[in-house]
Amino acid sequence: MSEEKIPYEQSDLYRIRHSAAHVMAEAVLEHFPEAKLAIGPPIADGFYYDFDLGQDENGKPKTFSPEDLEQIEATMKKLLKKNAKFEQSSKTVAEAQEFFADAPYKLELIAELAAGKVDENGNPISEPVTEVGIYQHRNFVDLCRGPHVGFTKQVKANAVKILRSSGAYWRGDENREQLQRIYGTAWHNRVELDEYLKRLEEAKKRDHRKLGKELDLFSAAPEVGGGLILWHPKGGLVRHLAEEFCKNEHLANGYDLVYTPHIGRSTLWETSGHLTWYRDDMYAAIQIDEEEYFLKPMNCPFHIMIYKEKMHSYRDLPLRMAEWGTVYRYERSGVLHGLMRVRGFTQDDAHLFCRQDQMPEEIDRALNFCLHILRSFGMDKFHAYLSTRDEKKSAGDAERWEAPTEALRAALERAGLDYDIDEGGAAFYGPKIDLKMIDALGREWQLSTIQFDFNLPERFDMTYIGQDGEAHRPYMIHRALLGSMERFMGVLIEHYAGAFPxxxxxxxxxxxxxxxxxxxxxxxxxxxxxxxxxxxxxxxxxxxxxxxxxxxxxxxxxxxxxxxxxxxxxxxxxxxxxxxxxxxxxxxxxxxxxxxxxxxxxxxxx
RNA sequence: GCCACCUUAGCUCAGUUGGCUAGAGCGGCGCAUUCGUAAUGCGCAGGUCGUGAGUUCGAAUCUCACAGGUGGCUCCA
CATH class of the missing domain: 3.40.50.800 (Anticodon-binding domain)
Incomplete structure (x- = not known):
């Protein structure tokens, strides 16, 4: 824990893991001389390296078997003990291109570095480079800017373990080659490694899927379908108690509760833009009489229709419309995960409609209400993000984004929250605040979100009559606090390891x-x-x-x-x-x- | 969706290199026991070994396809 003070990138562990990745790649080349190297960075708790193993006689991409991994690990340990020095040098772009002539992935990286596009981790760089970093130990030479440990022996063979392999797309692009990734972990010494492995074991015991079965909270049945949850009596009761508390808090905090249907006509989704922008996430149309209907992926159009049922005076605002709305979204089969990622879920959704001058206070209220709710469940550790405008895809000019973005930032600061800025991470329709929670396995899951929307009020031509007697466009804010009841319950179960308050x-x-x-x-x-x-x-x-x-x-x-x-x-x-x-x-x-x-x-x- | 792995009783898992009526613990049911802070004993029931093809004298075990699950990748509450 002593290295928590210094950035991970400068820590010993970072060097150890980076060096372990190189030696693992060296070991892979010993068993698979034809393997092409892609990238191999340190990550939280370990490292990985991506390889292209070429094709087998049937033309299918070759992969690592579990036995391969065992052998690679054994070889890796042998190579670590057989001491070698890590030597740093550099090559000009031309030299590097010649040297890595047989390494297509390295060539692509060099080209992008030389063109000033992105670095080897895919992060944008400011200007083109003329020289690239090289690290060598024994005969293993890699394009790399380090840092590394001095000698391979400084990575303890008994503090290293290969964990698993998986497919991974080159440059994270599913349209490109799929490479074979090997994940490993490395620590200062064996005790730390054992502690880490034990931590993983402990985490498995808190897994909400395991506890969900043991405590008879929920299940999912193949006969019902993937990503569709059956709440058993006990899980249903916990969920009911959570919802009951939240609904009452909403009523006590100036929200109105509404109910809307699960399907709506195609014209509604055309107006909202969902059929244009979100169709891939929606299920196929349902034919009713002569009309097409769609299962709702979001609640907002319905809430807007409630708003539009009558004229609004500036005196009516702000309006806060909340609904425990069950939505259905198509998720690819490979991403489904217990309660955390499902195909049907209930959001604690609300839409705030307000005047421009009310906007900062509404944001403040929403964020504070959100924190109040989360803390009521004993959750006080989360990671806050402010997502800002992406110049390439955003509705409205930059100027229009300024005030809301500032209001969000100010609210975060007034609430005393540490936050990271997700530059360009906003939806096309407006900036947002997200709060993410960490699950038993250390993965982050987004629960709360507070999002601005410049788009829907326009599309639905929403108005209110101002003091001046003219029609004005209201501001619209989407917000969900627990996010979805399914994901929230998953996080809650893991947070308490099933021992609810x-x-x-x-x-x-x-x-x-x-x-x-x-x-x-x-x-x-x-x-x-x-x-x-x-x-x-x-x-x-x-x-x-x-x-x-x-x-x-x-x-x-x-x-x-x-x-x-x-x-x-x-x-x-x-x-x-x-x-x-x-x-x-x-x-x-x-x-x-x-x-x-x-x-x-x-x-x-x- | 892509890559890898997994699928044996309600649950957790054994099942050697293919070879007798497929096993255990927990849970369930029955009987006995009536006990002071984390497992009382005995008995019984329960399985088309994920599904379908194939190889073989013979398949839970080998091959292929499909389905479901798990871990990654991509994508998102």
Missing amino acids: LWLAPVQVVMVPITDRHIPYAEKVAEELRAAGLRVDVDVSSERMNKKIRNAQLQKIPYMLVVGDKEEENDTVAVRTRNNENRGAVPLADFLAQAATLITTKALEL
Whole structure:
């Protein structure tokens, strides 16, 4: 953790991984002399290198088998131990072109460097280069600007591991060659490597797909279709509780709740521009009478139609229209992932319609409301992005983008959020703020978004009557806070590793009668707790108490109330928490009062 | 969609180089047990080995196709 202070690019680990990538490529060439090298950078927690292995006798691209990877790893370790110095030099563009004459991918990189387009990582560069960096160890020479470690031995053979291979498009372009990528990881020493591998194992235990099955929260069935979620009673309850809380907060914060249909006529989607811009993500038309209808990929056109049902005065604004709207989008089969990426999902969507002068405050309110909601779920670690105008594809002139972009930036700063700027990352219709959460495997998933829209108010010719009696165009802001209920639930499950805070736990209390003769007392207590609004199960199975406790632990139920003779006599319950904490006998009324407080305050602790 | 890998009971997984009625644990059901803070014992049921072709005297095991899943790539809440 000591290198967190300095940028990753300047850290030891970066050099170690970059050098490991070179030695791995050296090992690959030993087994596949005909392989063409593409690129091999360090990445978070490791490195990769891309290869073109040519074609087999049937003309199909050759790939790495698991056995190949084992051998490459063994060779790589051997080569690391057989010490060699990393030597840096440079070549002129012409020299490099001659030297890499048989390396087509390197030639392409050199050409782009020489043309001043992009560097080897695909990032734009400011001016053409005349000399390119070269790193060599033994006979392995690579186009590379480093940095590297001094000697191969500085990459410990027992701190390196090849993880997997996969296909990867050259330059990230699916229309270009598909290369074979090998991922590896490298650390300072073996202990760090083991810790990393252990971390991966731990992460798997938090995987929402695994927990979803174990805790009986949701499923997806091939018979239903990929990316379509079935919410089981327990998962449905958690989702209901989350939605109920959010809807009430919306009502308390100046939003109106609306409902709109799942399909709409093609004319609606023509007007909105979806059929022009978004058709690839939409499902095929549904024929009804003489008309084509489409399943909605977004809710906005419907909300706009509600707006347009009547004239609006400047006094009516701002209008905040919210809907838990279920949308359907075509996602390619390979991208589906548990609850995180699905084909049908419910957005906590809202559209804000306001006057120009109200815009900065609306942004502020939206962002603060968003943070309030996320924090209510115990989520306070997220990565904020401000996406700005892409000159090549954007509606409206640059000037028009300025005020909204500044308003978004100001809101981020007033909220005290660190944020990164995604230059040119905005949609064509306006700038936006995104908040992304990190899942168990370290991947980022976007939840919240606050997006400006210059486009739809125009297309639908939305107006309001201003103080001057003239028609004006309202500003429109799309925003989703949890994003989609599916993805949010996925993140939430992983955030708590399935151990939901009391207010969200599908079963809050399980009664553990020690013997069957204590069941009536357990039932009586359960009824009292239920009357107070708690969700209580009674374990009447013929198992021993230990087993009942174990089952409750595995289900991550917050409280286990053990009741036997002593408790029955004194109107108490023996409180045990899922944190393995045994609080002993507590008067029932005390337990109830405590639990009630924790629920109303949405406490994270038990 | 592309590349690789995977698919055996409700779940998690064994199943040697192809060879007897395909196994285990958990879960389910039954019986016994009534127990003080993470697994009581015994018994029973449960499988067209993802689907379809092929190779073979013989296929869970080898080949091909398809479907579904997983990890990447591309793409996005």
